[in-house]
Amino acid sequence: MKHYFPTYYRGFRCIAADCPDSCCQGWDVVIDSETEAYYHSVQGELGEKLREAIYTDPDGDRVFHLAEEKKCPFWGADHLCDIFRELGEEHLCDTCARFPRITMDYTTFTEHTLALACPEAARLILGADDAYRELSDINCVDCEEYDADVMCFLLRVRNHAADILTKPQPLTARLEQLSKSATKAQKELTGEDVACEPFSPDVFEQLEYIDENNRKIILQAAKEEADLTQHEAELTRLVLYWLYRYLLGAIEPYDLIAPIRFIIGSVSIVANMVQKSGDVITAAQTYSKEIEQSYENMEVLMRNE
Numbered sequence: 001m002k003h004y005f006p007t008y009y010r011g012f013r014c015i016a017a018d019c020p021d022s023c024c025q026g027w028d029v030v031i032d033s034e035t036e037a038y039y040h041s042v043q044g045e046l047g048e049k050l051r052e053a054i055y056t057d058p059d060g061d062r063v064f065h066l067a068e069e070k071k072c073p074f075w076g077a078d079h080l081c082d083i084f085r086e087l088g089e090e091h092l093c094d095t096c097a098r099f100p101r102i103t104m105d106y107t108t109f110t111e112h113t114l115a116l117a118c119p120e121a122a123r124l125i126l127g128a129d130d131a132y133r134e135l136s137d138i139n140c141v142d143c144e145e146y147d148a149d150v151m152c153f154l155l156r157v158r159n160h161a162a163d164i165l166t167k168p169q170p171l172t173a174r175l176e177q178l179s180k181s182a183t184k185a186q187k188e189l190t191g192e193d194v195a196c197e198p199f200s201p202d203v204f205e206q207l208e209y210i211d212e213n214n215r216k217i218i219l220q221a222a223k224e225e226a227d228l229t230q231h232e233a234e235l236t237r238l239v240l241y242w243l244y245r246y247l248l249g250a251i252e253p254y255d256l257i258a259p260i261r262f263i264i265g266s267v268s269i270v271a272n273m274v275q276k277s278g279d280v281i282t283a284a285q286t287y288s289k290e291i292e293q294s295y296e297n298m299e300v301l302m303r304n305e
């Protein structure tokens, strides 16, 4: 199976104690069974702390109890991980060892990317031009899991969308063309005539948020008319990142409109967040941490209603 990577992928290194918004705060860490079994064998104070910290959450996952301010209990005062320090990197659970690396397995080929919710990954993603050239030349072959003709079609749609998004035109005009091309492609795919309508701001009221202040910022940004005239280069890279992350997901529901609506709606919100803060990397990373990293939130936003 062939693997495809955006150019920024291999340049990622965790900046650990220098991270401005660590992944060790705010999220539940799901512990895989092999790692948990190892943690049961660890002796001494750390072993006891590990065993005391693990519980089963309402979804049935084994997770660590978070400490004050939703911090991982193994995140030391020096902003380094006690498990890494005392047991070694090889004994991190899969969740911690992989983050922010994301693998998208399409059976006959695999695409890799980084999670925008990591500040260092966001810096690389929003700083890289021409990052997806490897992914624009994928051959699809027959497989049992899905219709290869549809995958070929989606890859063509994605290349066409990337061409639109890299035209030397204002971002607003490019997004309008993207929206129209999604409607046309959806008609070709399923015969449905569906316009790519923007999100109602009320949708964002229904979502879950880690941080109350971020909730207020995102809700306010969702209500405002988008101003896409500033930071166009970074916002274009953001849109391309989401295009490569989500469009091929249409292979299962045959729904191209949902990912394109997510992309257009999300970049508009991030652009409005940047208007207030002036910091495009932090705005995109914060939006991603609050919205994209939540399975439940993405379920709501990717629903075709």
Ligand code: SF4
Binding pocket: 013, 014, 015, 016, 019, 020, 021, 022, 023, 024, 099, 100, 117, 118, 119, 120, 121
């Ligand atoms: S968010 Fe990224 S850079 Fe920060 S600690 Fe986690 S992996 Fe490292």
